[in-house]
Amino acid sequence: MLLRGGDLKLASHFGPASYVLVAVVTIAAFSVSDLYRAVIRFIDQRLLSVTGLALAVAILCAYIVMFAINEERFPRSALTIYWFIVFSYVVASRVGMRNFLRNQNARQRCAAEVVAIYGASEAGARLAQAMRGSDEYRPVCFFDDKHVLSERNVAGLRVFHTDRLAEIVQAMSVRSIVLALPGVSPERLRDIMQRLAQAGVATKILSRLVDLSDDKLTPRETIRELKFEDLLGRPPVPPRVDLFARCVRGKTVLVTGAGGSIGSELCRQIVTVAPSRLHLLDHSEFALYTIRQELVSRFPDIPIEAHLGSVCNAELVERILRDGKVDTIYHAAAYKHVPLVETNIVEGLRNNVVGAQVIASQAARHRVETCVLISSDKAVRPTNIMGASKRIAELIFQAAAARHGAHTTFCMVRFGNVLGSSGSVIPLFQRQIARGGPLTITHPEVSRYFMLIPEAAQLVIQAGAMAKGGDVFVLDMGEPVRIVDLARTMIALHGLTEKNTQNPAGDIEIRYVGLFPGEKLHEELLTDGVVFPSDHPRIMRMKENALHPSVLETFITCLMMACETHERAMIESMVKAIVTEYTPQQVTNAPTPVPVAEAPRLGLIRKFVPFRI
Known part of the structure; x- marks a missing residue:
């Protein structure tokens, strides 16, 4: 008043x-x-x-x-x-x-991590407000590429231009920088991450945005370590929901190799689509136990049966299909590590070839609706036994489609390298970085296609839904990635620098060790077959050249007989007879393959396949 x-x-x-x-x-x-x-x-x-x-x-x-x-x-x-x-x-x-x-x-939480925020936008401001109430992080400033924001104040923090990155990081004792850049492209993310690595600071990323109210944004839940998946160079390929459920929902499903990297992710994806029953088959007791325990604890209402044994055991596979009345099979069981298979060719061929033969024949015998083989990009013009064995497995499924396609739909899926899978390069680099290096690379120009484990599993499940019989499905994975670039990215992700002649004081050295036996410089995904579009815009469908089923069966019989001799020259000659594109590379301390006509013990083989010999 x-x-x-x-x-x-x-x-x-x-x-x-x-x-x-x-x-x-x-x-x-x-x-x-x-x-x-x-x-x-x-x-x-x-x-x-x-x-x-x-x-x-x-x-x-x-x-x-x-x-x-x-x-x-x-x-x-x-x-x-x-x-x-x-x-x-x-x-x-x-x-x-x-x-x-x-x-x-x-003032009381001295252990809080001193961080800066990259990106003085709305997301960065909200993150700064949330951090002030956190016991884990203490924000001290912003960095941004926009000159107009330089020296401004956002959410109570000073904004510095990225040109002063190294100076401010050192002056304020910043331990890590959180990227608050929603929708940033992988290319720009790589550039930013390399710049931060040169400043000697670790990189984290804001994984998601939440409610604008600052009491609902919890740094523990929204900030995570930057992963290589964020720098893949392409957005992940989303699945189509209708394709995803067609061969799974309400079906009885068998996954072979269920304890492996791909097999276990397949199981995780399958149980989310409500199958009537899921059968797991793996020869590793621990891997089978681990994935079964995980699935049972997460989805107690879905019946899950674990079968311990080899996919090469025809009686075991027959019993599972007969008693379980299986509708869909995803065949992921295989040896895939190129150097190991190259030095253990007999076991590699038996497991990959006989396993595919058992699955295909038993699936046809018990009239399984859909049977999907997980193959590899190394099956295209193979230079190693692992790739050749996967191509033979493809031929087996193609022959099964030609012979039994009226009752069972057979198809194949080709993968590139799957990030984080067992034996892949990412876990190897992580172990080498933890030891202080060096990172070992076979050749400076070697490149590979990469995909994520969830992408791989989703591709397999969708392929079964799109298959018409004998198809080969390939994911559009963008451009291949040079392994040396991947190595440098991994070093930068850990906030370290490469040690080389230009930077002798760096942290991690990259060392070239030469190509392994049978290793290619560049992998391929497509052969000279005809490529068709599929129901998914990012998945391609191919029709490959195939062998007549009876001819292929005879060849595989001869191949297994050659494996019993354990003579590499004879085995490689038979593999070459089946997969004409196979061009084996010289293996250290291994005999040079000889022409088939000069190899010993081939009288019996000539009796079976005189037209190809």
Whole structure:
């Protein structure tokens, strides 16, 4: 009233009852809006907004009551002034106390990690506010590429241009930088990450945005380590929901090699689509136990049966298919490590070839609806036994499609390198970095296609739904990645620098050790077969050249006979007879393959296949 009239004369016109009424309705409004129950340290914008609205409604009600009881009208502008004064007090007192409590807490948590935020945008501002209430992180500044934001203040923190990155990181003792850049491209992310690595600081990333209210954004849940998947160079390929469920929902499914990297992810994806029953087959007791325990604990309502044994055991596979009445098979069991298979060619061929033969024949015998083989890009013009064995497995499934396609749909899926799978390069680099290096690479120009484990599993499941019989499905994985670039990315992800002639004080050296026996410089995904579009825009379908089923069966019989001799020359000659594109490379301490006509013990083989010999 004093502000309204300039003196107390206007205030004296009204009795104390009016002022008591305003005080009562104000306290009631605060109580209704839960202001008195709020924890001051976590008070947020939403609660203050609700309090202001409730206060406005209460003052309006007080004015109506006073207008009804007093002959002389109470000045409305005085109540408006009162609303501004009270609301300003509420906001200033609560926010001031909140900041005081948070600052007191910040002084006590000396162990909190000093971080900077890359990206002075809305996401960065929200993240900074959330970090102030966290015991894990203490934000000290922003970095941004925009010159217009340089030296500005965002969410109470100074913004520095990225040109001063190394200087500010050292001056403020920043231990890591969190990237708050929603929707950033992998290419730009790689550039930023390389720049941060040169500044000697670790990199983390804001994984998702949450509600604008700062009490709902928890750094523990939203900040994670930057992964190589973020730098893949292409967005992950999403699955089509209708294709994803077609061969799984309500079906009885068998996954061979269920304990492996791909097999276990296949199982995780399958159980989310509600199969009627899931059968797991693996020869590793520990791997089978691990994936079964995980699935049973997460999906207790889905019947899951674990079978311990080899996929080459025809009696075991027959019993599973007969008793389980299996509708869909995903054949992931195989030896895939190129150097190991190259030095153990007999076991590699038996496992990969005989395993595929058993699955294909038993699937046809028991009229399984869909049977999907997981193959490899190394099956295209193979230079090693592992790749050749996978190509023979493809030929087996093609022959099965030609012979039994009326009852069972057979198809194949070709993978590139799967990030994080057992035996892949990422875990190897991680172990080598943990030991302090060096990172070993076979050749500076070697390159590979890469895909994520979930992408691989989703591709397999969708391929079965799209298959028409004898198809080969390949995921569009963009451009291949040079392994040396991957190595440098891994070094930078750990906040380290490469040690080389230009930077002798670096942390991790990259060392070239030469190509392994049978290793290619560049892998291929497609052969000279005809490529067709599929029902998924990022998945290609191919028709490959195939052998007649009876001819292929004879060849495989001869190949297994050659394996019994353990003579590499004879085995490679038979592999070459089946896979004409196979071009074996010279193996250290191994006999040079000889022409088939000069190899010993081939009289019996000539008897079976005189037309190809």
